[in-house]
Amino acid sequence: MTRLLIPVALLALAGCSPAADPDALASVAVVDATCRPTLNGRDVTGCYVTLTASRDDRLVSVAAPLAATAQVHEMKIEDGMMKMAELKDGLALPAGEAVSLQPGGDHIMLMGLTQPLTAGQKVPLAFTFEHAQPVQVRARVAQPPVAGAGAEHAGH
Template identity: 55%
Template sequence: MKRILALSALFGLAACGQPADKAAETAAPAAGTVTVADAWCRPTPNGAKVGGCYVTLTAGSNDRLVSVSTALAGSAQIHEMKMENGVMSMSELPNGLPLPAGQKVELKPGSTHIMLMGLRDPLVDGGIASFTLTFEKAPAIGVHAAVKQPPVVDSEE
């Protein structure tokens, strides 16, 4: 009975896209599923019409994040930010983001991220930003990301 309850809880967490604790984050997801961890969005300055969101995804089998949708903005895209010849560029990943089986794929500031464009309202520190991630194979996942300041990076490391 305990095993059935534990499996039920695990599948419920996978459906929500948010693991309950670190143990759930480190467990390998089942084939055909994707787990979501550490979802957050950066607060936007007054008047800004674009915002960035970040998340860590782990697929149980090879998959691909193909789109993001939200009622918060006119559109949402999977973006890549990179430096080339000393110039920073940002562009949409038109074919989505590959998710190799069992590997954590971190969408983070200064790298791959979710770009919300045409925000209807600002993203306010302490708020929640909701969006849906759509995958090539796994079922779509609704995400509720905390709106917060980015973590401070220690420059002495």
């Protein structure tokens, strides 16, 4: 009887291990987080970051204590015009592929800022993913390098 209980107990414990839950192994690296300084009199700004997921995942939301609202936005040219809109279903993060949110492309919008953002400051951002555990970072406030199509319109 004892011989039978040991394998059953080991199988039961294996079912409770983190390896049994694929989401427990999911992670997203969040690097190079930067938010633009705010323009005088404005309470909005853009933030940029590079995300790399260990498995297929999705950025579901972003939160910032200094902003009433934080949204993931896409920029695209439609009918010859640059348009910006919230990605309501989040941002796809293919496994192992660095996804850069940058000026002129997908980015994070902070709206309803409670204070102006000035160069050198640090801004807390919290990222929520479909599978990976949430990640919190402190984004530096600085002018990001200009990159991507339409970057000349990315002054937010």
